Amino acid sequence: MVGIKSYGAYIPISRMNRDIIGNAWGTRSIGGERSVANYDEDSLSMAVEAALDCINGEDRQGVEGLFFASTTSPYKEKACSSIVATVADLNKEIWTSDFANSLRAGTSAVRAALNAIKSGEAKSIMVTAADCRLGTPRSVDEQTFGDGAAALLLGDSDVIATIEDVYSVSDDITDVWRTDQDTFVRSWEDRWVMVNGYTKNMKAAISGIMKKSGLMPKDFAKVVLYSPDARSHVDLAKSLGFDPKTQLQDSLITTIGNVGSAQSLVLLVSALEEAKPGDKILLASYGDGSDVFILQVTDAIEGVKNKRGVKKSMGLKMMLPSYEKYLAYRQLVSLPEEFIKLFPSASVMWRTQKWVLRCHGSKCKHCGLVSFPIQRVCFGCHSRDEFEEVRLSDKKGKVFTYSLDNLAGGIDPPTVQTIVESDEGGARIYCLMTDCNPKEVKVGLPVEMTFRRFHREGGFYNYFWKCRPAR
Amino acid sequence: MESIKDKIAIIGMGCCKFGENWNKGPEDMIIEAAYEAYEDAGIDPKDIQAAWLGTVGAHWIGMGGLALAEPLKLQGIPITRVENWCATGHEALRNASFAVACGMYDIAIAVGFEKLKDTGFPGLGVGRGMHPVMEMRRTAPSSFAFIATRYFHTYGLSLEEGKETIAKIAVKNHKNGSMHPKAHFQREITLEQAVKAPIIASPLGLFDCCGNSDGAAVAIITRADLAKKFRDDPIYIKGIGVSQNSMMPHFQPGFDWTGFEVTQIAAKQAYEQAGIKNPRKEIDLAVVHDCFTITELIIYEDLGFSPKGKAKEDVDAGTFALDGELPVNTDGGLKCFGHPVGASGLRMSYEIYKQLQGKGDKRQVKNAEIGLAHTLGGHPSVSCVMLYGNDRG
Numbered sequence: 001m002v003g004i005k006s007y008g009a010y011i012p013i014s015r016m017n018r019d020i021i022g023n024a025w026g027t028r029s030i031g032g033e034r035s036v037a038n039y040d041e042d043s044l045s046m047a048v049e050a051a052l053d054c055i056n057g058e059d060r061q062g063v064e065g066l067f068f069a070s071t072t073s074p075y076k077e078k079a080c081s082s083i084v085a086t087v088a089d090l091n092k093e094i095w096t097s098d099f100a101n102s103l104r105a106g107t108s109a110v111r112a113a114l115n116a117i118k119s120g121e122a123k124s125i126m127v128t129a130a131d132c133r134l135g136t137p138r139s140v141d142e143q144t145f146g147d148g149a150a151a152l153l154l155g156d157s158d159v160i161a162t163i164e165d166v167y168s169v170s171d172d173i174t175d176v177w178r179t180d181q182d183t184f185v186r187s188w189e190d191r192w193v194m195v196n197g198y199t200k201n202m203k204a205a206i207s208g209i210m211k212k213s214g215l216m217p218k219d220f221a222k223v224v225l226y227s228p229d230a231r232s233h234v235d236l237a238k239s240l241g242f243d244p245k246t247q248l249q250d251s252l253i254t255t256i257g258n259v260g261s262a263q264s265l266v267l268l269v270s271a272l273e274e275a276k277p278g279d280k281i282l283l284a285s286y287g288d289g290s291d292v293f294i295l296q297v298t299d300a301i302e303g304v305k306n307k308r309g310v311k312k313s314m315g316l317k318m319m320l321p322s323y324e325k326y327l328a329y330r331q332l333v334s335l336p337e338e339f340i341k342l343f344p345s346a347s348v349m350w351r352t353q354k355w356v357l358r359c360h361g362s363k364c365k366h367c368g369l370v371s372f373p374i375q376r377v378c379f380g381c382h383s384r385d386e387f388e389e390v391r392l393s394d395k396k397g398k399v400f401t402y403s404l405d406n407l408a409g410g411i412d413p414p415t416v417q418t419i420v421e422s423d424e425g426g427a428r429i430y431c432l433m434t435d436c437n438p439k440e441v442k443v444g445l446p447v448e449m450t451f452r453r454f455h456r457e458g459g460f461y462n463y464f465w466k467c468r469p470a471r
Numbered sequence: 472m473e474s475i476k477d478k479i480a481i482i483g484m485g486c487c488k489f490g491e492n493w494n495k496g497p498e499d500m501i502i503e504a505a506y507e508a509y510e511d512a513g514i515d516p517k518d519i520q521a522a523w524l525g526t527v528g529a530h531w532i533g534m535g536g537l538a539l540a541e542p543l544k545l546q547g548i549p550i551t552r553v554e555n556w557c558a559t560g561h562e563a564l565r566n567a568s569f570a571v572a573c574g575m576y577d578i579a580i581a582v583g584f585e586k587l588k589d590t591g592f593p594g595l596g597v598g599r600g601m602h603p604v605m606e607m608r609r610t611a612p613s614s615f616a617f618i619a620t621r622y623f624h625t626y627g628l629s630l631e632e633g634k635e636t637i638a639k640i641a642v643k644n645h646k647n648g649s650m651h652p653k654a655h656f657q658r659e660i661t662l663e664q665a666v667k668a669p670i671i672a673s674p675l676g677l678f679d680c681c682g683n684s685d686g687a688a689v690a691i692i693t694r695a696d697l698a699k700k701f702r703d704d705p706i707y708i709k710g711i712g713v714s715q716n717s718m719m720p721h722f723q724p725g726f727d728w729t730g731f732e733v734t735q736i737a738a739k740q741a742y743e744q745a746g747i748k749n750p751r752k753e754i755d756l757a758v759v760h761d762c763f764t765i766t767e768l769i770i771y772e773d774l775g776f777s778p779k780g781k782a783k784e785d786v787d788a789g790t791f792a793l794d795g796e797l798p799v800n801t802d803g804g805l806k807c808f809g810h811p812v813g814a815s816g817l818r819m820s821y822e823i824y825k826q827l828q829g830k831g832d833k834r835q836v837k838n839a840e841i842g843l844a845h846t847l848g849g850h851p852s853v854s855c856v857m858l859y860g861n862d863r864g
Contacts, residue, residue, distance in 0.1 A: 342600055342604070345603050348603055349603055349604075352602065369724055372722065373605070373722070379722075379724060380724070400621065400728065401620045401621035402616075403612070403613040403616030403617055403619075403672045403673055404670070404672065405610055405613045405672040405673075406669075406670060406671055406672065407671050408608040408610050408613065410608060414670075415608050417609070417610075417613040417616075417617070417672070425724075426725065427724060428721065428723060428724050428725075430606075430719075430721035430722060443621070454607050455607065464607070
């Protein structure tokens with residue numbers, strides 16, 4: 001049976017009360033909170049977070065493909081899927097592909113993975129979707145949008161939910177868009193968008209799959225509908241004969257916001273977290289048409305554990321104190337130029353990606369000493385090239401020493417500098433700490449690793465690992 | 472392995488006024504220091520047979536010895552530019568010493584300078600690493616704050632106790648610096664000012680950090696057996712130790728972050744050459760690398776002046792004050808002179824040189840015969856310890 005083997009999700013820890021945005025512009029707040037990617041996060045780094053949540057504890061060797069879906073890929077030309085696959089420490093002999101430009105990109109990637117597995121070409125493919133969309137300042141979009149990511153590991157065995165049926169409709173409608181010239185998402189008059197875009201297409205697709213499968217609304221334990229706002233999906237569910245109170249999956253619009261092309265997968269993860277064996281789930285995405293899936297939860301769902309998922313991420317939050325910080329995080333204001341003298345080099349980053357991206361350290365085969373970054377000559381016994389690589393990204397550690405640095409600059413000072421002692425053989429990791437309250441940093445604080453955007457010197461994005469308080 | 476002890480004599484030194492020398496270029500500072508040294512040694516510039524230049528500024532990398540040849544019009548002699556992080560000034564002198572000791576030259580000059588105030592940045596810079604991301608936002612204050620945090624933790628000092636201890640070092644050095652006309656900062660500070668200063672990199676506050684200053688210093692050396700031809704009171708090199716770590720301590724498994732092995736090893740090398748068994752008793756004064764006050768605290772231990780973990784007791788007892796058992800940073804140290812990187816090792820040596828000649832003015836240490844100058848640089852990963860004496864022995 002083909003279906004979902006594992007899932008993961010990532011919601012940035014920063015949340016902004018929407019009243020802050022309303023107050024900043026003197027406009028009405030739509031209420032609730034939205035997630036905000038930290039200044040060092042983007043769709044790629046969030047996809048990595050979700051991928052690691054999904055893959056940790058699973059068999060990395062068996063994964064034969066990785067897809068990255070987003071409307072906000074940091075690159076217009078360069079595959080982010082290859083970066084995510086490398087950071088997730090997957091094999092090189094796999095199929096990677098980026099799905100872009102549509103709010104449906106996430107479910108399109110799922111459908112492509114499904115087809116590949118069904119055809120027997122691959123046994124297991126991971127799909128990641130992430131978005132960090134910008135609403136025009138002062139617009140309702142700015143309040144409604146949120147940032148986040150999800151990942152699904154699809155395969156042909158040991159699935160927690162089978163994918164029973166799929167159905168799609170395509171419709172060219174310029175309702176919500178962003179051209180290659182735009183920074184912010186645009187949309188046409190909202191009544192027209194709702195009636196002729198969202199409602200019409202969702203109804204056509206959902207009615208289509210119901211007819212095809214011969215199922216009735218009452219057969220579903222949960223209906224997961226793409227939700228452009230807090231209300232439209234409720235009206236849609238009602239009109240299709242579902243009971244919003246018992247059957248409709250919470251859209252998370254009031255707590256996280258609309259996470260774009262990742263929304264359908266984030267909400268599916270949320271539904272799976274509550275699902276019981278035998279549950280049927282209907283999933284419908286939207287964007288120039290609609291993709292609809294029917295899933296059936298298996299007994300294996302009860303074996304899922306140690307996932308951060310949506311539920312745990314929801315409980316982890318730090319409130320953004322001001323709208324200005326949001327502007328700074330998204331680089332929508334110009335801050336003083338930084339005095340950084342790091343040299344950019346694509347070839348160096350490529351040559352060192354075993355530790356820069358895969359977060360591998362070296363464990364000496366003679367004396368057992370573990371070092372990070374990878375050392376060819378052992379620190380302890382001087383043996384040359386006799387080490388095995390060990391992955392540190394999934395290991396916790398403790399702060400050995402630290403400093404809160406006001407001189408180091410950056411968007412959100414103080415910069416928290418740390419020396420981490422990894423649980424993996426005591427390797428020392430010199431890194432910055434992120435997603436933390438500087439006042440709570442202390443010697444001995446348990447930490448975990450997180451993959452972040454560092455800078456764009458040289459005209460390309462440089463990513464590396466930081467630590468954060470263990471969650 | 473031979474010792475450098477008593478093979479080299481310093482016969483002249485010069486040091487420009489350190490500070491925010493907005494109206495002086497490197498050339499002005501070099502000229503000021505070099506002509507003081509020529510006069511002090513009683514030599515003509517044409518007597519110089521070889522030169523060593525220490526500077527680390529990015530502007531000078533790849534420029535050979537031009538920064539020295541141009542202002543001093545040193546024509547036709549070899550000039551070698553050296554750099555070794557904060558030990559750069561010492562390295563210029565060390566390399567010149569070996570060339571003279573082997574008999575290749577009779578008179579050589581070692582020059583160190585740095586022009587920090589033309590960079591537009593109020594510090595040594597941020598994140599200048601060997602890799603595009605590895606050392607993102609690494610700063611010198613943070614590297615030494617790592618030491619402070621871990622030292623306080625290891626030896627059970629509360630934040631308040633720790634900060635007060637290192638603040639006493641700042642107060643001491645500022646007091647000494649107030650008596651040196653060439654220091655950048657010549658003002659005394661109070662313990663309260665030091666403790667309550669704004670935080671630069673926790674737990675280090677403003678007065679825990681040395682200044683960012685421009686400066687240049689110069690030494691003229693000759694073989695020890697020739698020294699008395701130039702002056703009656705030459706100063707002799709008694710030992711030179713340099714140690715480099717294989718890698719930055721940030722990566723080193725097991726590194727305890729309470730002291731620096733490179734200082735310990737450099738000191739051991741220098742002590743062995745000089746025949747020093749008990750540094751605390753045998754050394755009369757020391758000018759050490761107080762880039763941060765915490766650095767000076769651990770240097771007391773790394774140089775063997777205080778037992779490990781006990782430096783606080785000596786600080787509280789005033790052991791290292793000008794009138795204490797072993798005066799340290801009698802000129803005010805990096806705290807008051809700032810740290811124009813290439814100049815610092817030679818500036819420290821300048822203070823020792825003057826003190827051993829009895830020219831320490833209001834700061835004169837009584838009966839000073841053996842002095843130590845110490846630099847510590849890199850992440851930190853390199854250290855130099857030089858010992859000087861006023862008796863050829």
